[in-house]
Structures are given as C-alpha cells and as structure tokens.
Amino acid sequence: MDMSTPTERLDDSNQGDSMELLEFEGDIDPDFEIPYQGEILIISNDQSYLTHGLHKFPAKFFPELPRYLIKKYSRSGNTVLDPMCGSGTVILESMLNNRIGIGIDIDPMARLITKVKTTPIDPEVLTLAARNLIAQINTLDNTSDYHPQIPDFHYRDNWFRSFVLLELAIINESIASLLSKYQNEIMVQDLGDFFRVVLSSIIRDVSNADPHCTRTVLRKKVVKTIAPGDTYTKFSERLFRQCGSMSELFDISKTLDINDVRLPLGNAIETGLDCDSIDLAVTSPPYINAVDYPRTHQLEMYWLGLLGPSPLSHVKRKYIGTETVYKNEYDSLKTSGYETLDPILAKIYDKDPRRSFIVFKFFEDMRHQLEEIYRVLRPGRRYCITIGNNLIRGIEVRSDQILSEIATSEIGFELENSFFSKLIRHFIRIPRPERMLGEWILVLRK
Numbered sequence: 001m002d003m004s005t006p007t008e009r010l011d012d013s014n015q016g017d018s019m020e021l022l023e024f025e026g027d028i029d030p031d032f033e034i035p036y037q038g039e040i041l042i043i044s045n046d047q048s049y050l051t052h053g054l055h056k057f058p059a060k061f062f063p064e065l066p067r068y069l070i071k072k073y074s075r076s077g078n079t080v081l082d083p084m085c086g087s088g089t090v091i092l093e094s095m096l097n098n099r100i101g102i103g104i105d106i107d108p109m110a111r112l113i114t115k116v117k118t119t120p121i122d123p124e125v126l127t128l129a130a131r132n133l134i135a136q137i138n139t140l141d142n143t144s145d146y147h148p149q150i151p152d153f154h155y156r157d158n159w160f161r162s163f164v165l166l167e168l169a170i171i172n173e174s175i176a177s178l179l180s181k182y183q184n185e186i187m188v189q190d191l192g193d194f195f196r197v198v199l200s201s202i203i204r205d206v207s208n209a210d211p212h213c214t215r216t217v218l219r220k221k222v223v224k225t226i227a228p229g230d231t232y233t234k235f236s237e238r239l240f241r242q243c244g245s246m247s248e249l250f251d252i253s254k255t256l257d258i259n260d261v262r263l264p265l266g267n268a269i270e271t272g273l274d275c276d277s278i279d280l281a282v283t284s285p286p287y288i289n290a291v292d293y294p295r296t297h298q299l300e301m302y303w304l305g306l307l308g309p310s311p312l313s314h315v316k317r318k319y320i321g322t323e324t325v326y327k328n329e330y331d332s333l334k335t336s337g338y339e340t341l342d343p344i345l346a347k348i349y350d351k352d353p354r355r356s357f358i359v360f361k362f363f364e365d366m367r368h369q370l371e372e373i374y375r376v377l378r379p380g381r382r383y384c385i386t387i388g389n390n391l392i393r394g395i396e397v398r399s400d401q402i403l404s405e406i407a408t409s410e411i412g413f414e415l416e417n418s419f420f421s422k423l424i425r426h427f428i429r430i431p432r433p434e435r436m437l438g439e440w441i442l443v444l445r446k
C-alpha cells in the first residue's frame, strides 16, 4: 500500500500557537514520527475498505489512524487490544496486519458488528445462501395467509409503519428458516450473524426516526418517504454489496499468516485478561455525555433480540460516559484531587450539579480503565487513547490533559507522545474548516 508523505501548511486552528499542520492523503508511514503536540489531518481513502463499511457506528475510527499506531507500536504476531472496540476498526486492522486482535465492548451491537467484520465467509457459500434468502423472502411475502411474528417493543408502531414491520419480520423469519436447513453449526452462526448485521444496517433507514440525528428520535417535521417493498429492495441491495466486501475480505484472509481474532466478554474496566499479556492497546472511549449507545441502537437491538429484560436505564449505567446518574449522587460537589479536573468540576457544578457529576464519573471510570490496561500491558508497551475535548455548560473540558495527568501521576504511565488529529467528516476530501473535528491521541507507555 502506498504511504503518504505529509504536506505541511500553517494551521490557523484554535489548538494553541500556530504550528505546522501535517496532511496525509491516506496511510501514514509508520516510520514517521508525529511531533509532540503536532497536528495532523488524515484524508481518508479507506472508510469502507473491505468490511469497514458494514454498519454505521458513532465516532468510528478512520482505519488509517489505528493502522499507523498498530504498525508503529507493534510487530507481526503481537496481541493488540481495543477494550472499547465499537464497530471493530482496530480489530479488523490488527487482523489485516497479522496481529492477534482482541476486542471488548459492553455493547452487544458493537460486539456483533465486530464479530461479523472480522469473520471471513467463503464467498461461494455466502452468495448461494444470500440468493436462497432472497428467494425465501419472496416466497413468504407471496404467501397470503402467512403472518410473521412481529416483536413487541415500546412505541413500536410510532417507530415503524405497519407494512415496514411486516416486511422486516418476514426478512427475520426468512433468515431463521434458511438457517434451519444448514447442518454445520459454525456456518449457521456465521451466516446468521452476517445476515442479521445486514438487516440491522437498514433498520434506521426504514424506520420513522430522523436519519440526521445520531440518537434515535422521532421528529414531527421529518416525514420520510418509505413505500411498500422498499425494505426488501434496501435489504437486497445492501446484502449483495456486503457479500462483495466479504468476498474481498475472504481473499485477503487467505494471504494472512495469522488469522486470530478474539472477542471475549467483559468490559473495559474488567477485561478478564492476564497480567502482562498485551503488546499494544488502542482505543477511543466514548465522549462525555455525547453518545448514548444503547439508545442509538435501540431499534436495531429490539429487532435482533439483543436487549435483555433489564430496563434500558440499568444497561446505560454500565457505559463509560453515561448520563444516567442518580440525584443523590450529585447533591454535593465531587472532587478528584486532580489539578486539571477539580477547577472544571467546580465551575460546571455552579451551573449544573448533575453535569458536574457526569464529568466526575467519566474520569473516575477512566481512571479504573487506565489501571486495567496498565495491568494487562507488557512492560514497555503502549496504550494509545484517542480522546476529544468537550464543551459542557460553556466550560471547556480538556480531556487530553486530564487523562494525561491521571495516567502519569497516578497509574504510572509515561506520556510518550500527544498529538492532535483533525478529522474531515462525510467523505469530503477538500478540507472545509467548519466540517473539521478533531481528537487528541495520547501515547502512554508502561
């Protein structure tokens, strides 16, 4: 793959003094040292490369960034952990670069997407199964006295029109009916997971939810045009497109020396992994109170049967960055003992005690998280964390500085590097300042 050499230009961003902005078109050469406090801009060519584009996910990595970190800080055969792996960008890149990828996420949707993204399926088997699936959908759809089982969930009939509910249920039952004909259990699992992720990837489009909002919300002003049959058309298009991506992944997987992806159950604070067993950890934690993952994926999780009996609020409390906090938790100002954090907590508390506690809890959880990764990393190895800053009640929360203080003053990490990565959203190749976001990358060494 071609490596891009950076082009430099003066940056007028608000990240501090003017400094060189290093622009990379595609991959960054792993031998390149990004300067301390430097700024980079990756113009991504690869967001849908192989199975990277299988399913939308909030705050997904551009593959180029973890690819650079993996190549720079680990070797072939090493173990690479993402303890909050989301849709599995780091895990797929680890696999493609002959590392053992270990992905953990508390979110069942994230785990399912990561599993499917990193599990190659023989294209002959997959294409035949996909054709049979479409034939099965047609058969059930044309059976006039067939009544599929439509799952019941809160406000179901507000989220979906009745004909969409029927069509989604027919797809769901066709998947089950097709799989019942297979003998090989692994194949049943892998094909089933693949079909379910493809189904999941169209659910938001065919629901009445606002397509422009990350959270799942209904807005009176947003009236989508969805006609009978659209759900089938979208599913079929997406299915064959993803069969193509899977076929490319399968071909590449045959050329790899190592094909070892592990997705243990656990969470970022209790990974269940052995001490000193990991060569590199790379992650992007959630933003503080920015994305409510269970709510974002609630419709998909209802359809895939991934939501257990506990109320959504119980599930949400386990996520780092959660907004679900109890009133008695913020009846007084909480302090952390960190110089970079306590003044911010106090300022936010004056305006909004609840938000102040949410910020406190985020960094408390992240302290435990850093401790856990320190425990599982081999000495001398790195933890690369990507973190964005927030504005909460008008007060800037410099998460990069706060995490650096916690990691170095309390946990024992050394801050080896810290640089800012600007991101261009929406596949726009020409930088437009108003479209740019950015995150800090902290390289912590045990």
Ligand SMILES: C[S@@+](CC[C@H](N)C(=O)[O-])C[C@H]1O[C@@H](n2cnc3c(N)ncnc32)[C@H](O)[C@@H]1O
Pocket (backbone or CB within 6 Å): 057, 058, 059, 060, 061, 083, 084, 085, 086, 087, 088, 089, 090, 104, 105, 106, 107, 110, 266, 267, 268, 269, 283, 284, 285, 286, 287, 293, 318, 319, 320, 321
């Ligand atoms: C910003 S996303 C990661 C996106 C990922 N880098 C990608 O490319 O798709 C953050 C992830 O942290 C996960 N998360 C939040 N709390 C967690 C916890 N306690 N343990 C493990 N994962 C957690 C969320 O479910 C979410 O998938």
